[in-house]
Amino acid sequence: MDELTALVTAENARRVFEPGEQGVKSATFTIEANTSVAIVGPSGSGKTTLLSMLGMLETPTGGKLDILGRDALSVSPRAVAHARRAEISFIFQAFHLIPHLTVEENVTLGLHRQEEKKVPRQAQVAAHLAALGLTNHSDAYPRTLSGGEQQRVAIARALVREPRLLLCDEPTGNLDSANGAIVVDALLSSVSPTTAVVIVTHDEELAARCMRRIRVKDGLAESVVS
Numbered sequence: 001m002d003e004l005t006a007l008v009t010a011e012n013a014r015r016v017f018e019p020g021e022q023g024v025k026s027a028t029f030t031i032e033a034n035t036s037v038a039i040v041g042p043s044g045s046g047k048t049t050l051l052s053m054l055g056m057l058e059t060p061t062g063g064k065l066d067i068l069g070r071d072a073l074s075v076s077p078r079a080v081a082h083a084r085r086a087e088i089s090f091i092f093q094a095f096h097l098i099p100h101l102t103v104e105e106n107v108t109l110g111l112h113r114q115e116e117k118k119v120p121r122q123a124q125v126a127a128h129l130a131a132l133g134l135t136n137h138s139d140a141y142p143r144t145l146s147g148g149e150q151q152r153v154a155i156a157r158a159l160v161r162e163p164r165l166l167l168c169d170e171p172t173g174n175l176d177s178a179n180g181a182i183v184v185d186a187l188l189s190s191v192s193p194t195t196a197v198v199i200v201t202h203d204e205e206l207a208a209r210c211m212r213r214i215r216v217k218d219g220l221a222e223s224v225v226s
């Protein structure tokens with residue numbers, strides 16, 4: 001498995017909705033392990049749709065898309081569920097925290113049973129809370145946090161599971177520059193020889209810090225030299 005350097009291979013992959021709706025018309029690129037990738041492009045160009053395809057939330061309607069060794073066009077719901085539990089984390093634009101759980105409990109939700117053995121879970125959660133500047137808010141409930149703080153909790157929850165593929169939709173969209181920098185550092189430093197992070201962003205500074213760039217325009221997605 002560690003020999004698999006291409007985590008994602010897309011060849012003319014599409015996700016078309018109703019006729020006339022654009023979605024993603026064609027995506028061709030490779031995402032290798034040990035890389036950070038920015039997905040950039042105008043509003044409505046297909047970035048979120050593309051990210052949803054990479055997270056196996058949207059099934060392609062044509063072309064080829066291989067994600068972590070699975071064919072996204074024919075993968076079974078069970079295999080999708082497994083991949084999303086064990087290998088893929090998604091940071092949504094809306095952060096979906098559980099309101100009646102504390103910050104620490106929300107982040108702990110990111111872990112699943114198999115991972116509990118590696119490092120004691122409390123230590124693992126605490127390390128991620130610290131990295132995102134949330135230690136003082138561990139026992140707080142989401143409603144008592146600012147939007148930016150909530151976003152950082154969602155990011156800690158996604159990072160704590162150490163996914164092979166970390167998919168983020170505008171992770172710094174709600175943040176000021178100081179908190180944006182904390183988040184970007186945490187996301188980029190999570191990249192390892194077996195993992196990649198993919199970030200949809202309108203933030204040129206963030207895109208410039210990523211190693212690779214995929215440009216989406218009018219539903220067409222391809223790698224560009226940044």
Ligand SMILES: Nc1ncnc2c1ncn2[C@@H]1O[C@H](COP(=O)(O)OP(=O)(O)OP(=O)(O)O)[C@@H](O)[C@H]1O
Binds near residue numbers: 041043046048
């Ligand atoms: N479920 C859907 N059904 C029909 N059309 C859709 C659906 N999801 C997205 N689209 C269409 O596909 C296009 C791309 O949408 P998408 O959300 O991927 O854009 P985006 O690049 O993420 O934009 P933004 O930067 O504003 O978030 C839009 O024209 C949108 O209307």
Ligand SMILES: [Mg+2]
Binds near residue numbers: 047048
């Ligand atoms: Mg979007």
